[in-house]
Amino acid sequence: MASRTASKALRSSLASGSASRMTQSSARRTFSSAINAASKPVTASVVSKQTAFAPRQQTRGLKTIDFAGTKEVVFEREDWPRDKLLDYFKNDTLALIGYGSQGHGQGLNLRDNGLNVIIGVRKNGASWKEAEQDGWVAGTNLFDIDEALDRGTIIMNLLSDAAQSETWPAIKPKITKGKDKTKVDVPTDVDVILVAPKGSGRTVRSLFREGRGINSSIAVFQDVTGKAEERAIALGVAVGSGYLYKTTFEKEVYSDLYGERGCLMGGIHGMFLAQYEVLRERGHSPSEAFNETVEEATQSLYPLIGANGMDYMYEACSTTARRGALDWSKRFHEALKPVFNDLYDAVKDGSETQRSLDFNGSPDYRKNFEKEMKEIRELEIWRAGKAVRSLRPENQR
Secondary structure (H helix, E strand, C coil), rough: CCCCCCCCHHHHHHCCCCCCCCEEECCCCCCCCCCCCCCCCCCCCCCCCCCCCCCCCCCCCEEEECCCCCCEEEEEECCHHHHHHHHHHCCCCCCECCCHHHHHHHHHHHCCCCCCCEECCCCCCCCHHHHHCCCEECCCCCCCCHHHHHHHHHEEEECCCCHHHHHHHHHHHHHCCECCEEECCCCHHHHEEEEEEEEECHHHHHHHHHCCCCCEEEEEEEECCHHHHHHHHHHHCCEEEEEEEEEEEEHHHHHHHHHHHCCCHHHHHHHHHHHHHHEEEEEEEEHHHHHHHHHHHHHHHHHHHHHHCCCHHHCCCHHHHHHHHHHHHHHHHHHHHHHHHHHHHHHCCCCHHHHHHHHHHHCCHHHHHHHHHHHCCCCCCHHHHHHHHHHHHHHCC
């Protein structure tokens, strides 16, 4: 996902056909991340190595796993315990540019891991104020973008696609051998790498605090030092990953854009709306329509799929539900696959990226976005959902 969402810094040029890149210099001290909020920090704004939050480490290590007949190498947190991370990055200042969903989650995780991380955002803007609320201190670990770039030995560019285009002229002169960058053409004497968590920044944060860690993808576009992959893994663990899988820049960009518009967000919302509306039009009450469409899915069936797979979910249902679901899944598959092919084509030809850049880069972006969010909030399905959620035991205060 997105929200993620992960390869967003790469999309503008790669999705339109040119190679978008994130770089790491040949010097050990520099690194960059194109990985795209959550809980409040559990430590003070300046976290020492002695007082930093230490989540429970997974007791797993590097392994080769058979994924439905295809063997892949999986890197895991156990390969990079916290002490090793602290030593590896001991001479570095990680300058995290941007404090959106991913910046929030990854920044707090880096800080809780005891690493020297600073935030770079527009001074006194909305992100600056959010960072202050999370305990970042102006002049200590919170700076405007230019100063953060000057101070950082590792530049993590977590800005939105539109902001990438706006800020690149200011960032580019500061990227030299010994620095890193995201998105634009890179020098031939630096490593080019990618780290992409498979989830929103809020999930990156919450899973880290639970001691679990999110799945992430890593990619190496250019390895000058011979250590590009190692550094990608180290930073991936540092920002909160539990498992890391290898991919390529192109595949990550395409799959991320495609997935968030499909099953992860756009497709699921469209399906919810269609089913809810038909139930309402056929005389069912809002509570019944919402419970049958969203509540049972998210609270009962989807967790079964997440825990044990689709086959387990089918086996856990009544024989009547099982039979109908198996039969109708074929109809939905046949109807939706052409839509998904159209979606992938739109991602690959760059039109999806261009639409995002045009919309998100407009001066009245926030006003237009809020208008769309207001329309969603005021849909009957989600107003009914708010009432249904209030009845859950955990919300009975």
